[in-house]
Amino acid sequence: MGKIELDWANLGFAYRDTACHAEYVFRDGKWDEGKLVESPYIPVHIAATGLHYGQECFEGIKAFRRKDGRCSIFRVWENAKRMAATAERLCIAPVPEETFVEACKRVVAANADYIPPYGTGGSLYIRPLLIGTGAQIGVAPAKEYTFIVLVTPVGAYYKGGLQPVKAIVLDDYDRAAPLGTGHIKCGGNYGGSLYAHEMAKRMGYPVELYLDAKTHTFIDEFATSNFLAITKDGKYVTPDSTTVLPSVTNMTLMQLAKDFGMTVERRPIDFEKEIDDFAEVAACGTAVVVTPVNSITRAGKERVTGPATGCGPVLEKLFHAVQAIQYGEAEDVHGWNEFVDC
């Protein structure tokens, strides 16, 4: 394989074909050994349950070229666990956690040339995908599943510092029903939220915040990322809700905040009662780590939730602490990095 020349500094977050992806098939009650496939297309049966009945789920992870030249994947075991939990809720045959991690490492190693070099701020985004591929027309779980791991190089999201965005609460839409699927990472949650997302974008808000569907009182999360706030008295607060996705980034930030000696509270957050107590607010997730949110608008009323420009000091510190561990610039005391030989 020849060295790949990409404009590493300007990759953005767009899909690019790479050398190959991995495919594992579950058939006759067991997973096969998997294989690497060059073509970015898969032949799918027209009656596959993944196409008709939403038997589909995914994950998002990142691999990094480190300061010491090695490569590591960040907290991949957490994603393995989460996909297994998601699969169970969708009656999909779960991928054993060891197989999941092995598949990620295998695809990253086979695409080593696509890992953005250290210093460019980029990473190799890993997208595991698990779909029902067995043909079925009656509504029931499929007997056959395909597990795919694809990768694509992505650039630094922020150039020249973290930039804040404005958020909106659209009270006419909900993301997740109280006893529904908000806590799992299934494609259906995304399909159901695109309409409100496009509407928010047209109104000039890059992100939309959801309140709990039952009472519209408590904060749940943004459409594709968790909500966290730094209160004016310096606490890290994030919602305790059964309808938000357990974000690995949020878990990471909570741990680092504790390591810094901050008080971390996971509890119900009443939007109207607490919105004016926040010094900094962010949306967090694997793709960008943190997106500072400096105002939230609800029912035509805009509330200030952070500095007008740039990023607040606590979020800034947390963001750099995460990146330093990911790029091997700081000690990984919690053992979050999984090394790949490549």
Ligand SMILES: *Cc1c(COP(=O)(O)O)cnc(C)c1O
């Ligand atoms: C993926 C996702 C997140 C972020 O999770 P990370 O593990 O931090 O990437 C948050 N909320 C929703 C709804 C998601 O789908």
